[in-house]
Amino acid sequence: xxxxxxxxxxxxxxxxxxxxxxxxxxxxxxxxxxxxxxxxxxxxxxxxxxxxxxxxxxxxxxxxxxxxxxxxxxxxxxxxxxxxxxxxxxxxxxxxxxxxxxxxxxxxxxxxxxxxxxxxxxxxxxxxxxxxxxxxxxxxxxxxxxxxxxxxxxxxxxxxxxxxxxxxxxxxxxxxxxxxxxxxxxxxxxxxxxxxxxxxxxxxxxxxxxxxxxxxxxxxxxxxxxxxxxxxxxxxxxxxxxxxxxxxxxxxxxxxxxxxxxxxxxxxxxxxxxxxxxxxxxxxxxxxxxxxxxxxxxxxxxxxxxxxxxxxxxxxxxxxxxxxxxxxxxxxxxxxxxxxxxxxxxxxxxxxxxxxxxxxxxxxxxxxxxxxxxxxxxxxxxxxxxxxxxxxxxxxxxxxxxxxxxxxxxxxxxxxxxxxxxxxxxxxxxxxxxxxxxxxxxxxxxxxxxxxxxxxxxxxxxxxxxxxxxxxxxxxxxxxxxxxxxxxxxxxxxxxxxxxxxxxxxxxxxxxxxxxxx
Amino acid sequence: xxxxxxxxxxxxxxxxxxxxxxxxxxxxxxxxxxxxxxxxxxxxxxxxxxxxxxxxxxxxxxxxxxxxxxxxxxxxxxxxxxxxxxxxxxxxxxxxxxxxxxxxxxxxxxxxxxxxxxxxxxxxxxxxxxxxxxxxxxxxxx
Numbered sequence: 133x134x135x136x137x138x139x140x141x142x143x144x145x146x147x148x149x150x151x152x153x154x155x156x157x158x159x160x161x162x163x164x165x166x167x168x169x170x171x172x173x174x175x176x177x178x179x180x181x182x183x184x185x186x187x188x189x190x191x192x193x194x195x196x197x198x199x200x201x202x203x204x205x206x207x208x209x210x211x212x213x214x215x216x217x218x219x220x221x222x223x224x225x226x227x228x229x230x231x232x233x234x235x236x237x238x239x240x241x242x243x244x245x246x247x248x249x250x251x252x253x254x255x256x257x258x259x260x261x262x263x264x265x266x267x268x269x270x271x272x273x274x275x276x277x278x279x280x281x282x283x284x285x286x287x288x289x290x291x292x293x294x295x296x297x298x299x300x301x302x303x304x305x306x307x308x309x310x311x312x313x314x315x316x317x318x319x320x321x322x323x324x325x326x327x328x329x330x331x332x333x334x335x336x337x338x339x340x341x342x343x344x345x346x347x348x349x350x351x352x353x354x355x356x357x358x359x360x361x362x363x364x365x366x367x368x369x370x371x372x373x374x375x376x377x378x379x380x381x382x383x384x385x386x387x388x389x390x391x392x393x394x395x396x397x398x399x400x401x402x403x404x405x406x407x408x409x410x411x412x413x414x415x416x417x418x419x420x421x422x423x424x425x426x427x428x429x430x431x432x433x434x435x436x437x438x439x440x441x442x443x444x445x446x447x448x449x450x451x452x453x454x455x456x457x458x459x460x461x462x463x464x465x466x467x468x469x470x471x472x473x474x475x476x477x478x479x480x481x482x483x484x485x486x487x488x489x490x491x492x493x494x495x496x497x498x499x500x501x502x503x504x505x506x507x508x509x510x511x512x513x514x515x516x517x518x519x520x521x522x523x524x525x526x527x528x529x530x531x532x533x534x535x536x537x538x539x540x541x542x543x544x545x546x547x548x549x550x551x552x553x554x555x556x557x558x559x560x561x562x563x564x565x566x567x568x569x570x571x572x573x574x575x576x577x578x579x580x581x582x583x584x585x586x587x588x589x590x591x592x593x594x595x596x597x598x599x600x601x602x603x604x605x606x607x608x609x610x611x612x613x614x615x616x617x618x619x620x621x622x623x624x625x626x627x628x629x630x631x632x633x634x635x636x637x638x639x640x641x642x643x644x645x646x647x648x649x650x
Numbered sequence: 651x652x653x654x655x656x657x658x659x660x661x662x663x664x665x666x667x668x669x670x671x672x673x674x675x676x677x678x679x680x681x682x683x684x685x686x687x688x689x690x691x692x693x694x695x696x697x698x699x700x701x702x703x704x705x706x707x708x709x710x711x712x713x714x715x716x717x718x719x720x721x722x723x724x725x726x727x728x729x730x731x732x733x734x735x736x737x738x739x740x741x742x743x744x745x746x747x748x749x750x751x752x753x754x755x756x757x758x759x760x761x762x763x764x765x766x767x768x769x770x771x772x773x774x775x776x777x778x779x780x781x782x783x784x785x786x787x788x789x790x791x792x
Contacts, residue, residue, distance in 0.1 A: 135722030137740075139694065149692055164694055168744055170722040178787035190722075208693060225691035226744065228782040231789060239790030253789065259689035259780060265682035266784055281686060334790045503686045 134169040136187035146221060149208045149282075150511040153573050156216055160200060163191055164223040167255075181229035181255045181364065188222070188361050189317030195220045195637060196316065203640055204256065204361045206287020210600035211512050214291060214356045217640040222361060224284060227257035232270060232369060239334035244308075244327075250369045251308070251329065256286035256362050264499025271439055272369040273498050276300045280505035286362040291600035292354045292556050294566065295502065296410040296546035298394065302558055304353050305551050307367045311340060312352065314360035315634040322359075324349040329366055343629075351625030353553040356599055358638050358648065359629055374444065375409060375432035375501045378402045379489040384420035387413055387427045392524050394547050394563060401431055402492045409434035413545040414486055417534035418475035426479060428486040432501060444496050471538045471576065482542055512573035513541075514581050515598035517613075519560035520547065522593050526567060529587040539580035541571030554622040555614060557596040566598070585609070607647025623650065667760065673753040678746075678779065690748035690777040697775040698728050699755065705767050712774060714742040748779030 144162035148155045165187030167180060176182060188204075195202040200219030207225070208215065233249040240248050250272060254263060260274070261281035267273055276297035283293060285303075294302035309323035309330055321335045325344045335342040352359040378401045390396050391413045410432040419426025437443075518526040523545075530543055546568070550561035558564040569584075571577050585604050588595050589612075596613035597603035611619050626635060639649035678688040700710040715727040717736035726742065727733045753773045762770045 135720070137718060137724060138722055139716070139724040139726075141694075146693070162693075164691075166744055168740070170718050170720065171738070178785060178789045180785045187722075205693065223691070223693045225693055225780050226778070228689075228745075228780050229785055230782065231785040231787075234784070234786060234789045236788050236790040236792055238792070257780065258782065261680060261683075261686050261689050262780075262782055265680050265686070269682045282689070330790075337789075337791045497683075499683055500685050 133186075134171045134173045134183075136183040136190060137166045137168040137170050138187050138191065139164040139166070144221075146205075146208075146216070148210060148216075150211060150508045152211050152510065152512055155211065155213050157218055159216075159218050159221040160198075161220045162223065163220060164226060165191060166226040167229055175229075178234070181227065184227040184229065184255060185313070185319065185363055188227075188313045188363055189319065191220065191222055192313055192315070192361065192637075193317045196633075201640060202361070202637055203357050204286070206257070206284035206290070207259070207282050209283055209287065210291060211602055212600065213640065213642050214599055215287070216642075224257035224286065224361075227255045227363070228259070228262065230254040230258045230263065230266070232267065232272065235330070235334065239330055239337070241328050241331055244329055247368055250371070251366060252369050253364055253366050254285045255364045256284060258285045259283070260285065260288060261499070261504075264497070264502075267369050268372055268443065268497045268499055271372045271437075273372045274303070275306045275368070275370040276303055277498065277502050278303075279502055281499065281503055282505065285365055289365055290354065290356045290362060292551075292553070292558065292598065293600065294546070294548045294558055296412050296548065296566075298411065298547040298549055298563055299407075299409070301549040301551055302556065303367075304553055304556065305549070307353060307365050309366040310349070310352055310362055311338070311364040311366070312360040313363050315630060315637065319363060320360075322349050322352050323366075345625075347621060348625045348629060350552055350554050351622045352629070354551075354555045354557075354599065355622075355626075356643075358643060359626060360634075360638055372437045372497065373409075374435040374437050374495050374497060376402070376405055376435050376492050377430070377432055377489050377494040377496070377501065378405065378492050379428065379430040379486055381425050381483070381486070381488055382427050382429065383422055383425060384415060384427045385422060387415075387429055390429070391545055392527075394520060394565075396429065396431060399429060401429070401490075402433060405433040405435075405492055407434050408432070411547055414482060415543040415545070416475065416479050416482055417531060417543050418538060419479055420531070428482060430486055433492070435495060437497075444500065474538050474540050478540065478542060508572070510573050511570070512577060512602055513568060513570040514584070514602040515557075515566055515568040516584075516588070517548075517557040517560060517564045517566050517596040517598070519594060520563040520565045523565045523567075525591055525593045526565070526588065526595065529591050529593055530567065530584065533580060533583045533587050537576070537580055537583055539569075539571065539576040540574070541569035541577065541580075544568040544570065554618045554625075555599070557598050557613070559596070559614065559618070560594065568598075568601075605642060605645040607645075610646050610648065619648075623648070663760065667756050671754075673751055675752075676750040678748050681781065688748040689780045691780050692777065695775045695777050696726060696728070696742055697773055699771050699773050701769055701771045703769045706770075714776070715739045716742055742776065743778030745781060746779045747776050748781065749777040751775040751777075 141162040167184040203217040204222040289304040416426035548558040643649040718738040
């Protein structure tokens with residue numbers, strides 16, 4: 133058997149994409165497996181991922197032999213060290229083999245044969261942008277995504293990346309099965325017993341062991357690499373839909389009821405534009421008075437796409453376009469040293485980032501609406517999940533902090549259907565409201581993050597933290613946010629799947645601090 | 651007079667060193683949807699310092715490769731003309747180059763001034779594309 137091609141860098145100093153202070157560091161080995169073989173063996177059609185899969189198995193065995201901890205990276209977008217370990221760090225960016233509607237009849241359980249044409253098998257490193265454009269060209273689409281497209285599919289799923297598709301949930305909620313490389317380089321298909329997708333025959337063809345287990349699936353889905361290296365995910369794509377944008381700048385008092393009730397019918401937005409697919413509010417917390425126009429609402433309405441119709445013509449970046457932009461870059465660094473200018477600087481940034489689009493003229497595919505974002509160079513962000521019915525208390529806590537301690541970040545609200553994944557930070561039913569504070573990493577922001585945690589705890593507001601963003605690193609916060617039952621079920625599933633040595637292998641300092649590596 | 655000259659010289663030195671911040675970026679576009687960039691491997695850039703000399707009369711051509719060993723390990727061959735030991739070579743990026751950056755170095759402009767333009771170094775950085783087409787062959791047991 134030929135050897136898989138793996139590029140290795142020794143003692144590499146790795147930093148995350150946003151170059152966030154304190155994230156990353158020197159790793160013993162930085163390994164980049166590829167879907168190429170070391171000799172001239174060509175990839176086998178239908179199994180073009182084989183070299184990459186074998187590469188990951190080989191890397192796990194080498195890490196075990198060297199007795200070092202191991203973690204896999206997606207695009208490195210996380211703003212904390214959830215994906216980092218100083219032992220063997222695996223770059224999955226080159227593992228981008230994917231297929232749609234290609235699983236054979238004998239691969240899919242008969243009950244789900246009806247969705248076979250929409251079933252996607254995507255290797256871990258497949259970028260969201262590749263899936264967007266590739267699926268849209270075939271009349272399909274991702275059911276949801278984050279605000280932009282640079283994450284890898286496994287990275288996005290493993291950290292609970294979400295949009296504001298309140299009827300869909302997060303991307304991980306549409307995953308049907310996980311293909312994970314675990315201890316000794318053995319690999320598994322993990323799927324729920326309540327809704328299996330692939331057959332034993334498929335797993336045999338793949339060389340994987342089938343684990344059909346609801347508790348294991350719900351635990352492994354959002355587990356940031358703690359059950360092994362996710363080699364691939366199997367998920368269901370949606371028929372292609374289009375999104376019509378309506379964005380409006382208002383006073384805070386005009387939007388507050390709509391934000392708290394998740395009902396935009398009285399905001400004077402588009403009439404008869406279809407069902408709101410994505411509802412988002414962005415608030416300048418320092419301009420909440422009448423006439424300040426410190427609140428922005430952005431709604432995407434779902435529009436049907438008829439098969440055979442031409443896709444909207446994409447607006448090219450650089451021209452005036454109305455694409456969803458990542459809010460991380462909202463504040464200039466200078467505002468941190470001049471706090472008095474933060475409210476006005478923030479306002480001018482938000483006017484640029486959420487331009488008014490009241491006529492609904494912009495229609496795009498999901499890939500066009502949630503497109504490229506820019507590297508911030510020192511960006512940070514904290515994002516909370518709270519039950520929608522406690523949003524009022526949560527916002528009161530937020531404004532209690534911002535009224536006393538000005539820091540450079542807007543308050544962005546999005547709404548996500550609750551998730552069954554045990555450690556999904558969007559687990560609050562029926563709707564989790566996410567409250568995000570994207571800004572520049574600076575002492576004022578770090579202090580504000582501490583104050584927010586203290587204020588929410590003081591007011592007994594249940595809350596969780598996005599796994600890929602800044603969060604307090606202690607087990608108390610995890611248990612308070614998810615509840616003992618969820619955390620204990622997650623730990624039990626991990627103990628059932630991995631030996632003590634395996635749990636150590638697939639852990640890191642952050643997991644230790646959160647009490648999740650035991 | 652000499653203090654004024656020293657201040658002016660220091661100013662010129664600082665400004666010329668700052669020219670090391672100048673960068674130029676070429677991004678490829680997504681083949682199926684030109685509204686977005688082609689995805690790249692941000693974690694593994696490949697860099698070299700290239701020297702254009704004799705007032706641009708000599709233009710360096712950089713053709714990096716990957717040298718593949720029998721055990722599956724790889725080392726980058728940044729200057730193929732100087733490394734003839736490799737038996738199996740592959741292109742530096744399996745799926746092509748998605749992004750190219752050219753940056754002046756802190757010493758580029760001072761050196762060009764000192765050598766009267768004879769030598770002008772710049773750093774070239776490549777990022778491999780990670781774009782992929784779907785595998786259309788049937789997967790699984792037939």
